[in-house]
Structures are given as C-alpha cells and as structure tokens.
Amino acid sequence: MNGGVLTIYGDSKSGNCWKCQWVAEQMRVPFEWVETDSIGGQTRTEKFLALNPAGQVPTALLPDGRMLAQSNAIMLHLAEGSRLVPSDPYERAKMYEWLFWEQYNHEPSIAVRRAQLQFRGKSEADLDPALLTKGNACLARMELQLQQTPYLVGDALSLADIALVAYTRVAHEGGYDLSAYPAVNAWVARVEGDLGVKSEAA
Amino acid sequence: MNGGVLTIYGDSKSGNCWKCQWVAEQMRVPFEWVETDSIGGQTRTEKFLALNPAGQVPTALLPDGRMLAQSNAIMLHLAEGSRLVPSDPYERAKMYEWLFWEQYNHEPSIAVRRAQLQFRGKSEADLDPALLTKGNACLARMELQLQQTPYLVGDALSLADIALVAYTRVAHEGGYDLSAYPAVNAWVARVEGDLGVKSEAA
Numbered sequence: 001m002n003g004g005v006l007t008i009y010g011d012s013k014s015g016n017c018w019k020c021q022w023v024a025e026q027m028r029v030p031f032e033w034v035e036t037d038s039i040g041g042q043t044r045t046e047k048f049l050a051l052n053p054a055g056q057v058p059t060a061l062l063p064d065g066r067m068l069a070q071s072n073a074i075m076l077h078l079a080e081g082s083r084l085v086p087s088d089p090y091e092r093a094k095m096y097e098w099l100f101w102e103q104y105n106h107e108p109s110i111a112v113r114r115a116q117l118q119f120r121g122k123s124e125a126d127l128d129p130a131l132l133t134k135g136n137a138c139l140a141r142m143e144l145q146l147q148q149t150p151y152l153v154g155d156a157l158s159l160a161d162i163a164l165v166a167y168t169r170v171a172h173e174g175g176y177d178l179s180a181y182p183a184v185n186a187w188v189a190r191v192e193g194d195l196g197v198k199s200e201a202a
Numbered sequence: 203m204n205g206g207v208l209t210i211y212g213d214s215k216s217g218n219c220w221k222c223q224w225v226a227e228q229m230r231v232p233f234e235w236v237e238t239d240s241i242g243g244q245t246r247t248e249k250f251l252a253l254n255p256a257g258q259v260p261t262a263l264l265p266d267g268r269m270l271a272q273s274n275a276i277m278l279h280l281a282e283g284s285r286l287v288p289s290d291p292y293e294r295a296k297m298y299e300w301l302f303w304e305q306y307n308h309e310p311s312i313a314v315r316r317a318q319l320q321f322r323g324k325s326e327a328d329l330d331p332a333l334l335t336k337g338n339a340c341l342a343r344m345e346l347q348l349q350q351t352p353y354l355v356g357d358a359l360s361l362a363d364i365a366l367v368a369y370t371r372v373a374h375e376g377g378y379d380l381s382a383y384p385a386v387n388a389w390v391a392r393v394e395g396d397l398g399v400k401s402e403a404a
Contacts, residue, residue, distance in 0.1 A: 070299040089279065090270075099275075144255055
C-alpha cells in the first residue's frame with residue numbers, strides 16, 4: 001500500500017512520463033512522483049522489475065496499491081469519463097487511433113532520436129538516417145490534420161493531443177526542424193497553453 | 203460511401219489485420235474485406251494514401267463512410283460495450299496496458315522478425331540479434347502473467363488476448379520457440395478455440 005495516493009514512478013526527462021503528470025494535474029488527482037532514472041538503469045533493478053516486469057517508466061501505483069503501466073493506459077484510466085476523452089464514439093475511436101499511432105510510429109522515431117542525441121551520447125553520424133525520414137513523415141502526417149482542425153480530434157483538447165505534444169514539443173532536441181510544420185508549431189503552443197506547461201522551444 | 207457495410211482493407215498475412223476480422227466476427231458485424239498487399243506496395247499508392255495518410259493496414263471504412271485506422275483502435279471501436287472490454291475500470295485499464303505494450307514491444311520484435319524471414323527474403327544471419335532477445339523477453343513477460351491467470355486480464359477473454367494472440371500464434375514463423383513458454387502455448391490454443399480460429403502451430 002502507498003497511503004491511498006497515486007504514485008507515479010517517472011523520469012522527468014521522459015515525454016511518456018510528462019503525459020501522466022499532465023493528466024493527473026488536469027484531473028486534479030493528487031499524486032506523488034518518484035524520480036526514476038531509466039537511462040541510468042533504475043528501471044532494471046530487481047525491486048523495480050518486481051513492481052513492473054516490463055521495466056519501463058511511467059509506472060503508476062494506484063491509490064489502492066495496484067500497478068498500472070504504459071503511459072497511454074495510465075492517461076486513459078485517469079481521464080476516464082472526463083472532457084479529455086471525447087464522448088462521441090467516432091471521435092473517441094479517432095483518439096485511440098492517434099494514441100496507438102503515437103506509440104508505434106511517432107515515439108520510436110522522434111523520441112528515440114532525442115534520447116540518442118541528448119542522453120545516450122550519440123552524434124548525428126551514429127544514427128540510422130531512416131529514423132529522421134520516419135520522424136519527418138510523422139510530423140507531416142500531423143501537419144495534414146492540424147491544417148484542418150485546431151486539435152488532433154476536432155475542436156477540443158483530448159488525450160490524443162497530450163500524448164502527441166509530449167515528444168513533439170522537444171522534437172528539436174532530436175534534430176527535427178518544426179518551423180517546416182507551421183500548423184504543428186501553432187498546435188504545440190496551443191496545447192502547452194491549455195496544459196499550463198512552459199515552452200521548451202529552442 | 204460504401205453501401206452501409208463495414209469495409210476492412212487488410213492483408214491476409216498480417217496479424218494486425220486478423221485482429222479486426224476476428225473482432226468483427228465475434229461482434230457479428232457484417233464486413234467486406236478488401237485484400238491489400240502491404241509488402242507489395244498497395245498501401246503506398248496515391249489512392250490508398252488518400253484513404254489513410256499513414257499508409258498502413260488495417261484501415262477500416264465504417265458503414266457511414268468515415269475512416270478509422272490502427273488495429274487496436276478499430277477493435278476498441280467495434281467491441282465497445284461488449285464482453286470483450288472488461289466493465290471493471292481497473293481491468294479495462296490493464297487491457298489498455300496490454301494493447302499499448304503489444305504495439306510498442308511485442309509487434310516490433312515478434313511480428314517484425316516473422317515479416318523479415320517469411321515475406322522479405324531475409325535469413326537469420328541478416329537480422330539484428332537483439333530482435334530475438336527482445337521478442338523472447340516479451341514471451342517471458344506473457345508467460346509470467348499466464349502462469350497466474352487463464353487470460354491476460356483475469357478470467358475472461360478480452361481484446362488484450364485477441365491483440366496478443368495474433369502474432370504470438372505465428373511466432374514460430376519468426377524463429378521463436380513457443381515450447382519454452384508452456385502457459386503461453388496453452389493460452390494460444392485456448393484463445394484460438396474461443397475465436398474459432400484454426401491453429402497455425404508448426
């Protein structure tokens with residue numbers, strides 16, 4: 001047990017962890033943050049693996065002491081029934097589509113380049129050039145949508161925006177040039193404003 | 203418009219596409235299947251990209267003509283409110299956890315090795331050995347859960363099982379030896395039985 005309060009094991013350099021922090025704040029759910037350095041190996045200790053066998057942050061301990069992992073699953077659980085989850089079934093499904101696309105396409109290119117360059121001591125020359133191409137294709141896909149709608153799913157902020165803004169707002173740290181994507185750039189500022197998050201823009 | 207019937211653009215070699223077919227069948231939702239060869243390039247044509255800018259299968263056209271992508275999002279939409287989505291909020295969140303983990307960890311190791319070996323003409327020697335290690339870590343993580351519960355989330359079939367059985371049942375085609383994971387092996391047969399799907403076991 002953990003005293004009846006949500007505990008988030010998170011790495012404050014990780015966009016996946018920011019997502020959970022932001023949604024807890026939006027939902028006014030009190031939480032304790034346990035700083036967990038994933039690159040330094042704190043997610044691979046015996047103690048951490050007993051908590052989450054996948055060895056990943058964020059990992060949440062819910063107020064009743066039960067474990068929940070995967071950033072987007074934690075967000076969905078905290079935000080259930082709120083304005084961050086569209087009530088229209090089709091819009092809700094499109095939100096899911098963006099959430100899965102984020103984990104399958106966006107994070108493995110945009111977040112991975114940032115981690116390699118900023119935290120793992122790699123230089124541009126060390127990296128697979130295909131990663132830059134894939135990340136730019138993701139940004140182009142978002143640009144296409146955001147030229148049509150102010151948020152990824154229609155007219156209002158949803159978990160889709162929170163999931164995707166996390167690593168998009170620091171994409172420059174992965175060597176991406178957001179100025180080529182004006183609608184994405186404007187959306188980052190819009191979502192950061194909604195969340196009350198300070199810009200990390202270069 | 204598409205005549206008021208669900209249309210699934212799918213590749214019949216793809217586990218991600220099987221998921222949608224199985225859930226439509228379970229829900230008794232009539233659908234049309236449009237065979238779309240992703241490795242042969244049919245997801246990269248101008249016409250297909252106009253339908254789904256992400257250029258991926260499965261892509262669904264809902265009965266009202268609107269597009270929905272990402273296998274797990276399509277499953278969630280088709281199965282909403284059914285027995286395949288746990289009604290308990292914590293169990294539902296754990297189902298989401300497995301769904302995101304499937305796309306982030308399991309599919310990129312287990313499905314990718316199968317695609318390289320079976321459909322892209324690669325041999326074992328061409329592949330990054332880390333991929334085999336990562337896939338086996340995924341199977342070990344599932345084994346740990348399935349030694350405790352008959353399904354990934356407790357006592358009943360859910361979308362978590364459907365998502366994860368898709369590529370696990372053909373893991374041997376990616377060079378994985380499922381006999382090392384007896385609880386996973388038994389679960390594959392159990393879920394295939396529930397879905398009325400013929401075994402692909404070697």
